[in-house]
Amino acid sequence: METAKPRTTALKVPLSTYRIVQIILAVIFAGYLIWRIYQVFFVEAVYGPDTWMRFTIAGLILGGVYSLIAIGYTLVYGILFMINFAHGEVMMIGAFGGYFTFEALRAIPASTATNPDTNFLNAHPTISVILAFLIGMSLSSTSGFFLEKIAYRPLRGAPRLVPLISAIGASIFLQNAAQLLFGAQRRDYANPDALARGIGFEIPVGEGIVVLTYTGVLTFVLSIVIMIVLYFLVQRTRLGRSMRAVAENKPVAALMGIDVDQVISRTFIISGALAGAGGVMWGIHLGLVFFFVGFIPGIKAFTAAVLGGIGNIPGAMLGGMFLGIVESIGPAILGLNFQLKDVIAFAILVLVLIFRPTGIMGEVLTEEKI
Amino acid sequence: MAFLEVHDVHTYYGNIHALKGISLTVERGEIVTLIGGNGAGKTTTLRTICGLLKPRRGKVILDGEDLADFKTHQIVYKGVAMVPEGRGVFARLTVEENLDLGAYSRNDRATYASDLERVFGLFPRLKERRKQVAGTLSGGEQQMLAIGRALMAHPRILLLDEPSMGLAPILVEGIFDTIKDINREGTTILLVEQNALMALSIASRGYVLQTGQIVLQDSAENLQANEMVQKAYLGIE
Ligand SMILES: Nc1ncnc2c1ncn2[C@@H]1O[C@H](COP(=O)(O)OP(=O)(O)OP(=O)(O)O)[C@@H](O)[C@H]1O
Ligand SMILES: [Mg+2]
Numbered sequence: 028m029e030t031a032k033p034r035t036t037a038l039k040v041p042l043s044t045y046r047i048v049q050i051i052l053a054v055i056f057a058g059y060l061i062w063r064i065y066q067v068f069f070v071e072a073v074y075g076p077d078t079w080m081r082f083t084i085a086g087l088i089l090g091g092v093y094s095l096i097a098i099g100y101t102l103v104y105g106i107l108f109m110i111n112f113a114h115g116e117v118m119m120i121g122a123f124g125g126y127f128t129f130e131a132l133r134a135i136p137a138s139t140a141t142n143p144d145t146n147f148l149n150a151h152p153t154i155s156v157i158l159a160f161l162i163g164m165s166l167s168s169t170s171g172f173f174l175e176k177i178a179y180r181p182l183r184g185a186p187r188l189v190p191l192i193s194a195i196g197a198s199i200f201l202q203n204a205a206q207l208l209f210g211a212q213r214r215d216y217a218n219p220d221a222l223a224r225g226i227g228f229e230i231p232v233g234e235g236i237v238v239l240t241y242t243g244v245l246t247f248v249l250s251i252v253i254m255i256v257l258y259f260l261v262q263r264t265r266l267g268r269s270m271r272a273v274a275e276n277k278p279v280a281a282l283m284g285i286d287v288d289q290v291i292s293r294t295f296i297i298s299g300a301l302a303g304a305g306g307v308m309w310g311i312h313l314g315l316v317f318f319f320v321g322f323i324p325g326i327k328a329f330t331a332a333v334l335g336g337i338g339n340i341p342g343a344m345l346g347g348m349f350l351g352i353v354e355s356i357g358p359a360i361l362g363l364n365f366q367l368k369d370v371i372a373f374a375i376l377v378l379v380l381i382f383r384p385t386g387i388m389g390e391v392l393t394e395e396k397i
Numbered sequence: 398m399a400f401l402e403v404h405d406v407h408t409y410y411g412n413i414h415a416l417k418g419i420s421l422t423v424e425r426g427e428i429v430t431l432i433g434g435n436g437a438g439k440t441t442t443l444r445t446i447c448g449l450l451k452p453r454r455g456k457v458i459l460d461g462e463d464l465a466d467f468k469t470h471q472i473v474y475k476g477v478a479m480v481p482e483g484r485g486v487f488a489r490l491t492v493e494e495n496l497d498l499g500a501y502s503r504n505d506r507a508t509y510a511s512d513l514e515r516v517f518g519l520f521p522r523l524k525e526r527r528k529q530v531a532g533t534l535s536g537g538e539q540q541m542l543a544i545g546r547a548l549m550a551h552p553r554i555l556l557l558d559e560p561s562m563g564l565a566p567i568l569v570e571g572i573f574d575t576i577k578d579i580n581r582e583g584t585t586i587l588l589v590e591q592n593a594l595m596a597l598s599i600a601s602r603g604y605v606l607q608t609g610q611i612v613l614q615d616s617a618e619n620l621q622a623n624e625m626v627q628k629a630y631l632g633i634e
Pocket of ligand 2: 558
């Protein structure tokens with residue numbers, strides 16, 4: 028109904044005090060950053076090139092997972108204009124799905140040529156990993172589907188704050204349900220031996236050796252593949268077209284014969300599958316699973332989605348990668364303790380919301396969305 | 398029995414009683430027009446017919462079937478297409494994607510290519526711009542796209558909500574010629590217009606709507622000759 032409005036009206040609007048304060052703060056911050064980068068690289072020079080490489084690789088791997096989860100926030104926001112705060116828990120369910128798949132396969136005895144007395148997990152690591160992803164993704168999809176049906180659909184048409192509160196409630200509910208079912212303890216994500224954490228390709232860089240872990244390669248490559256598949260789904264398929272139509276205008280989409288409720292359900296299923304894949308990757312690569320495991324990556328991915336411009340799919344992909352890298356090299360550059368990496372992510376969220384709430388990709392907010 | 402029958406329909410927006418007992422019929426192959434001033438309830442009537450709004454009282458019957466229990470997308474599958482007020486093209490999708498969505502409810506994709514050619518035949522401008530994002534089309538081009546998109550569905554009845562709105566007079570004539578052509582090819586048409594003169598010139602019958610009620614219904618010629626219609630809608634003193 029409405030056409031895209033021009034994005035910036037900066038030239039017409041006189042500089043407000045608020046804007047001036049923003050600019051001054053931005054300049055101070057940028058100056059500080061440049062000074063820190065200079066210090067770290069040329070004055071302190073604590074880290075060699077191998078360390079920087081390690082940071083970057085770790086960041087890219089983490090970034091891939093953030094991207095996958097961030098896409099879920101963005102898809103749902105694009106269609107319902109709500110933040111699905113239970114999305115991190117959907118990821119947690121996927122992580123548990125992969126975990127229990129591994130545990131179950133480990134319990135199945137099997138034999139190979141080299142080892143007659145092993146289990147299915149170690150005898151067939153590829154099939155096991157594929158199964159873990161399929162089961163984790165299906166469980167997450169299913170929970171996304173029911174989440175929408177139970178917690179959001181009845182509130183369609185209510186003021187925007189209402190489904191948001193419902194989402195937070197659903198998030199707490201799912202955390203507690205998981206704690207009740209699986210206990211509060213942190214569980215070791217026991218990969219097949221071939222995919223043990225820490226082992227991988229060894230690449231000499233400078234004076235050191237950088238280990239490109241198998242779990243990291245798997246995580247990164249798979250996240251890229253899934254994102255490419257998603258992109259084709261959205262751009263080239265009938266479902267993708269109907270998703271974009273529903274995102275833009277629900278009544279008119281219905282007038283095309285599109286079942287809007289079904290498209291919304293499928294959006295949650297797709298978002299869930301992506302989060303589930305992210306959850307299994309999280310478990311395989313980082314090695315821990317427990318009821319609260321979705322919370323931090325959930326908020327980080329939300330940050331990534333906002334960073335990329337919520338509602339914008341390529342934005343979520345880039346935002347996730349960016350956040351992963353910043354989080355992993357940020358503490359080194361700012362000279363902070365590495366445990367403060369979460370603080371960096373959340374500082375970014377606050378900064379983006381203050382300075383550029385539309386994100387890097389600057390998704391235009393139409394009247395309907397506000 | 399008439400092809401489309403709207404029977405004593407009352408539609409509300411919250412507490413606002415927008416339609417206060419509308420009854421109208423459209424026969425197969427007819428062009429019927431619904432005229433009336435701003436806020437009379439024309440758009441509300443069309444939205445009620447295609448299920449975007451549900452009447453609190455009364456019935457909408459299409460080809461003998463009560464539409465009360467069907468959702469909009471199901472009604473579309475029964476052969477109803479609408480060109481919504483203000484065009485409603487998908488601004489971020491290309492012209493071709495918009496047309497493709499128009500054919501969403503078609504089961505046979507076999508005629509897709511020939512349908513597309515037909516739309517491009519009616520609106521050559523769309524063919525030139527098929528890869529362009531619809532939001533960048535001019536207002537008139539968007540109107541062409543909205544009509545073309547509705548045609549892609551091969552509707553049995555086409556609901557048009559002010560297709561002439563905001564168009565240059567020369568384009569308006571073109572659009573009305575096209576509506577006539579579409580009708581000759583066998584599509585029943587319910588046309589909502591503020592441009593009563595044009596609407597009555599192509600319609601066989603008309604209804605005059607005022608504050609949610611039908612105040613007059615007659616053949617198009619009689620309405621054109623009617624003093625009240627002339628005063629209120631044709632600008633003739
Ligand atoms: N979404 C809405 N919420 C509340 N009231 C509405 C809504 N849409 C329309 N109305 C009211 O219903 C009445 C009929 O509106 P409608 O849009 O059907 O008029 P219309 O005949 O199409 O007018 P126009 O020629 O200006 O398009 C008006 O009084 C209008 O204010
Ligand atoms: Mg109207």
